[in-house]
């Protein structure tokens with residue numbers, strides 16, 4: 001009796017928190033035919049309406065009943081900034097006034113149009129090089145709030161570049177694996193034909209390294225890609241910049257990643273930000289190469305983007321090239337990601353709701 005139980009509730013519930021079987025139950029309780037649930041679901045997730053009045057193939061009385069007990073909580077665009085290199089950062093306001101950011105990263109030469117989405121308001125993991133880590137973690141995003149970022153940036157991508165998004169990365173504000181259930185539901189919506197219908201192979205979830213939850217991904221045999229924000233190849237150095245490493249050291253992480261690889265057959269990506277004089281030496285490259293020998297992996301080297309109050313410096317370009325060359329000499333697949341959107345604080349590690 002989902003609908004009846006809602007009647008006794010004073011505040012309206014977000015209808016997008018209701019799954020399809022529950023929606024069917026509500027519709028039947030209202031004496032409507034089952035197919036109405038499909039119509040409502042399509043309005044919510046495929047067409048992305050923001051009000052019940054837009055659901056024009058429903059009767060007025062059904063719309064009134066829904067309106068009486070439910071609301072549709074969508075994101076509102078707060079600020080949009082465009083970088084000199086084409087990167088677009090959007091800040092959104094959530095229904096409770098919190099703000100989050102998503103970034104559109106266009107690379108026309110590779111035909112790649114990627115959105116980087118947030119999964120939490122703030123973050124609890126306090127990585128030393130990250131602006132989000134300096135914010136308090138306020139709350140997890142719900143599945144619709146993650147999904148909306150993709151949907152809205154997709155519209156932005158069509159408007160600016162005349163084509164839809166090609167890739168989705170969960171690398172914005174927050175740790176996706178600490179919001180596991182909602183992250184998984186958002187992936188389901190993005191990849192389902194009843195949502196955006198994008199292949200899960202176009203989705204990458206990035207984690208700072210929560211071994212227990214990586215094992216859960218393996219158990220759930222997920223189809224999307226997994227990236228580990230590694231940034232240091234020894235426990236000593238990783239403890240220094242990522243406190244989460246103290247409970248999830250490299251041996252434990254490698255073990256969980258191996259389980260992930262064995263269960264899914266998907267290659268792991270290591271994200272590695274190079275910091276001048278800290279983790280960009282030949283010895284660091286050799287230590288990283290040793291980690292890559294556990295199972296098939298590829299390394300994405302990322303240029304560091306300075307943030308306020310942090311003493312790390314960006315590695316010299318030549319040092320980055322030497323580092324990459326050393327890794328390649330070990331037979332490791334390496335890409336170098338030059339920083340994007342720095343001028344608008346949209347680059348990796350810079351998201352912090354700044355004006």
Ligand code: SF4
Nearest residue numbers: 123127130133174208
């Ligand atoms: S790098 Fe990711 S996990 Fe670490 S503080 Fe920033 S948002 Fe959180």
